Amino acid sequence: MSTNGESPAPEAAADSRDPSGFLSEIIGAPVTVKLNSGIIYKGDLQSVDGYMNIALERCKEVADGRVTRNWGDAFVRGNNVTYICADNA
Numbered sequence: 001m002s003t004n005g006e007s008p009a010p011e012a013a014a015d016s017r018d019p020s021g022f023l024s025e026i027i028g029a030p031v032t033v034k035l036n037s038g039i040i041y042k043g044d045l046q047s048v049d050g051y052m053n054i055a056l057e058r059c060k061e062v063a064d065g066r067v068t069r070n071w072g073d074a075f076v077r078g079n080n081v082t083y084i085c086a087d088n089a
Contacts, residue, residue, distance in 0.1 A: 020050075022086075023045075023048050023084070026045055026086045027045055027046070027047065027048075028044060028045065028046075029044065029045055029086055029087070030042065030043070030044055030045075030086075030087040031043065031044070031045045031056070031084055031085060031086055031087055032062075032084070032085045032087055033054060033056065033076060033081060033083070033084050033085075034081075034082045034083050034085075035076070035080045035081060035082060036080055036081070036082050037080070039061060039063075040061070040062045040063070041056060041059050041060065041061055041062070041071070041074065041076065042059070042060050042062055042087065043056035043057055043058050043059035043060060043071075043074065044056065044057040044058050045084070046073075048084070049078070051078040051079075052078030052079075052081045052084075053075065053076065053077055053078040054075070054076040054078065054081060054084065055073070055074070055075050055076075056071075056073070056074045056075075056076070057072075057073055058072070059071040059072060059073065059074035
């Protein structure tokens, strides 16, 4: 609720509760995916579903700011995902 007693705009309220709009906007964009294990992957987001299963293209594993492995296409099961972050180009 805003400080003036009015409810936020419906689209703002929906965005703050439901990340699906954001995720659909970044399909094809470079992203960083951090796993619960601490592993970080960077690649182009190909798809994401309601379970947070993620498909990445041109996927690279990164540690200490260095690429440690090139995976090409990769699929990450959603229960392993801590977060997805859109990378600025």
